[in-house]
Amino acid sequence: MTDKKENILNAALELFAKEGFTATSTSKIAKKAGVSEGLIFRHFKNKDGLLEAILHEGEERIKILFANIIFETNAKKVIDLVFDMVLGIAASSDATDFWKLQYKIKWELEMYAESKMEPLELALTNAFKKLAFNNPEMEARSLLIIMDGLAMRYFLQKDFDINSAVNFLREKFKQ
Amino acid sequence: MTDKKENILNAALELFAKEGFTATSTSKIAKKAGVSEGLIFRHFKNKDGLLEAILHEGEERIKILFANIIFETNAKKVIDLVFDMVLGIAASSDATDFWKLQYKIKWELEMYAESKMEPLELALTNAFKKLAFNNPEMEARSLLIIMDGLAMRYFLQKDFDINSAVNFLREKFKQ
Amino acid sequence: MTDKKENILNAALELFAKEGFTATSTSKIAKKAGVSEGLIFRHFKNKDGLLEAILHEGEERIKILFANIIFETNAKKVIDLVFDMVLGIAASSDATDFWKLQYKIKWELEMYAESKMEPLELALTNAFKKLAFNNPEMEARSLLIIMDGLAMRYFLQKDFDINSAVNFLREKFKQ
Amino acid sequence: MTDKKENILNAALELFAKEGFTATSTSKIAKKAGVSEGLIFRHFKNKDGLLEAILHEGEERIKILFANIIFETNAKKVIDLVFDMVLGIAASSDATDFWKLQYKIKWELEMYAESKMEPLELALTNAFKKLAFNNPEMEARSLLIIMDGLAMRYFLQKDFDINSAVNFLREKFKQ
DNA sequence: TATGAATGAGGTTTCATTCAT
DNA sequence: AATGAATGAAACCTCATTCAT
Missing domain, CATH: 1.10.357 (Tetracycline Repressor; domain 2)
Structure with a gap:
């Protein structure tokens, strides 16, 4: 697993835990992970896919x-x-x-x-x-x-x- | 309290309970309550205000x-x-x-x-x-x-x- | 001219002068004039009518x-x-x-x-x-x-x- | 600066000059610029940000x-x-x-x-x-x-x- | 005359997602 | 793998206006 993919996973875990799934936008995740928003979708297909991975x-x-x-x-x-x-x-x-x-x-x-x-x-x-x-x-x-x-x-x-x-x-x- | 205001309160309670606060849109509430969306804001100022009232x-x-x-x-x-x-x-x-x-x-x-x-x-x-x-x-x-x-x-x-x-x-x- | 009509005119003059015509909402005028929003329309037909009167x-x-x-x-x-x-x-x-x-x-x-x-x-x-x-x-x-x-x-x-x-x-x- | 960003700036300048800031809607700007409305906010954050840029x-x-x-x-x-x-x-x-x-x-x-x-x-x-x-x-x-x-x-x-x-x-x- | 409930259209903004590079 | 431009739908909310009372 690449660094950036890990960053996304970690940022999402933290944000989902703090603010909830629906209330967390993919843009917020990207920003926290220091990554472009598009990369989330490249790695996990969509927001649901990201949650599933976590x-x-x-x-x-x-x-x-x-x-x-x-x-x-x-x-x-x-x-x-x-x-x-x-x-x-x-x-x-x-x-x-x-x-x-x-x-x-x-x-x-x-x-x-x-x-x-x-x-x-x-x-x-x-x-x-x-x-x-x-x-x-x-x-x-x-x-x-x-x-x-x-x-x-x-x-x-x-x-x-x-x-x-x-x-x-x-x-x-x-x- | 008018009928329509009650309808809003009831619809919102049901939807918030079923889908959560963030995931429930004001338009969904209005539709379920049989009411224009604007009325929600006239009565409760905010989506937050509606929650507070409930x-x-x-x-x-x-x-x-x-x-x-x-x-x-x-x-x-x-x-x-x-x-x-x-x-x-x-x-x-x-x-x-x-x-x-x-x-x-x-x-x-x-x-x-x-x-x-x-x-x-x-x-x-x-x-x-x-x-x-x-x-x-x-x-x-x-x-x-x-x-x-x-x-x-x-x-x-x-x-x-x-x-x-x-x-x-x-x-x-x-x- | 009734008191309330005057109040509307005064409130509108002040607000239009301070914030401009478009940026001033009829609800703001009504609030400042201490009057129901509907009354503005009873007296002046519409927002343009109010401006015209002023x-x-x-x-x-x-x-x-x-x-x-x-x-x-x-x-x-x-x-x-x-x-x-x-x-x-x-x-x-x-x-x-x-x-x-x-x-x-x-x-x-x-x-x-x-x-x-x-x-x-x-x-x-x-x-x-x-x-x-x-x-x-x-x-x-x-x-x-x-x-x-x-x-x-x-x-x-x-x-x-x-x-x-x-x-x-x-x-x-x-x- | 991309073409579309320029288009937005030009359209906004023209419309703000013609109709004023408040009276010009972002949707009108987008339409005139031949651009999705969302792009305005991606590039300038706000309607205010757009004005500032201009x-x-x-x-x-x-x-x-x-x-x-x-x-x-x-x-x-x-x-x-x-x-x-x-x-x-x-x-x-x-x-x-x-x-x-x-x-x-x-x-x-x-x-x-x-x-x-x-x-x-x-x-x-x-x-x-x-x-x-x-x-x-x-x-x-x-x-x-x-x-x-x-x-x-x-x-x-x-x-x-x-x-x-x-x-x-x-x-x-x-x- | 005056109110307050109600509406529909439209306002700004956010969102998940796609795509060319 | 990664970016950043771009989008369309939908989010919350405001607005001028109407209407029953």
Whole structure:
């Protein structure tokens, strides 16, 4: 991948995450990337293609992130890792941009990537089963719902204290 | 308020909730409302002014909704009512539009109306205190975070079974 | 004439003089006049009609102004009065608005009301003839041209010292 | 500069001069220039930017015009050249458009470009000094005021005979 | 007489996209 | 691969004007 193509991808990720897909114009992206507007279309065909490319790169990244959790065999550790993942979002501005885009796009395009989450839900279900929870499926689903709630707050509430919230909920899932 | 003004407000609410604020053009709103485009600007000055008007109406509606919970004295009932409220979202398409807009706008404009939620958080804190929970503040906050997670799933995941999720989590908060 | 009609006329005069005819919207006039926009059209049929009304009032005012000069029999006094008239423009903000509008409209609509000036030119020609000038017609015409130049500077040049310019030119016409 | 950019500039100059800045729509300019409306904004950002570009080109043109007068050392010739300049306006339709725009814009935007005229006023003052006039500063200023008066008449009065007026006034300044 | 709701045409500007180079 | 000129459609908004009350 050429430098300029990367620049476009990075600029678009940042802008889509900050302002949303529709509200970000290709000209703004080109300017931020230090590139002519035409080049965006040469590389990605159209604005949708650019988004697709970003989302595709995102999927790869998510797969890697999830892999670390899915291949964990210690049940308690699995649950802990899920909570850690949320804390990880807040750890780097890069990760923040990345996840914020994922959520913003979800809302703007109204699609919840259930399939992407499935392996994680399965891993969690399995962990809760091992820990002899009554309803491991629902337990797993609930945990992921909470993750979404936490992420939402972190992204949208200026002074949200994500650490104490995560710690508190972590305890709740140790029964 | 004249009929046509109402029509505009209704059309805009529906379209903003379905397509988002930026992606909805004033001409689309006018067409749906059966009204000339200019009338939107006569009544609301701006597209922003139209949004503000809708959001303002929304605040009033939220105040009423919350009042029913806040003035409940039975602690267990308070918590139950919060869960019921989430179920209420799914009960009518009108309520769905209303709440979906609230969430979509939050994401598009990146603002979490913390202040609006404060009275509810206080009422919940008080309820958990009465029920002798260890950390009533965090318990209340967590419950609201979960509400956000549930709403998010309901709006974005096609086949999400909100009822069973709510029922399961409801139990979790009975310790 | 009703109060409100007068208000419209005054507001329009002021705004047309300040911002020009095209650049002044009927809604701005209505707001400044403290009147509904519709009333402008009730009284004056349309925006052009409003301008016409103002211009018509202006003609009356000009006739009166000119009368004082035209009926003067002392030749030297006639010339002096023309110079005094220019100084008079600067004397009151009301007169400034009035004349500024006359000039602005001339430029915007590209019409020089020669006929309006004819009696004045005739009076001046006659005065110069009495004073035995070689070419009284051209002398009169030149004086009026100078008046236009002076007015233009007064209206458009921030720090223009109209008094000293008038005094200097006044001497020039005493040969 | 591309052909189309030039076309826009020319069309705008002509239309602004004929109809005024506010009254000329960008769509009219585009049509006359044989160009898409969007191109105006790509090249000049704004309608204001387009005007600025025209005015900027105008300044350059004025500088060149004035240079010929300012570097003249023969005092009588300097004064003659100023009168010639006015006659020059009427000589070509291109020059007419150019100067008409300068005047129209002055009136529409209410700004007299004193600084632009300063070098000319200085040169004239110097000329009158050399010719031993009593008050060379005022003499120079008056001459320029008269130029404005002449230009105004030429542009606004249908049948104005600029030649005889210029010739007459030219004599007046030979004392 | 006076208002205020309403409109349709047209205004400036932005946008995604194409194309010649 | 990369640019920059160019476009047409559509965006938001303003305007003069009409009409029912």
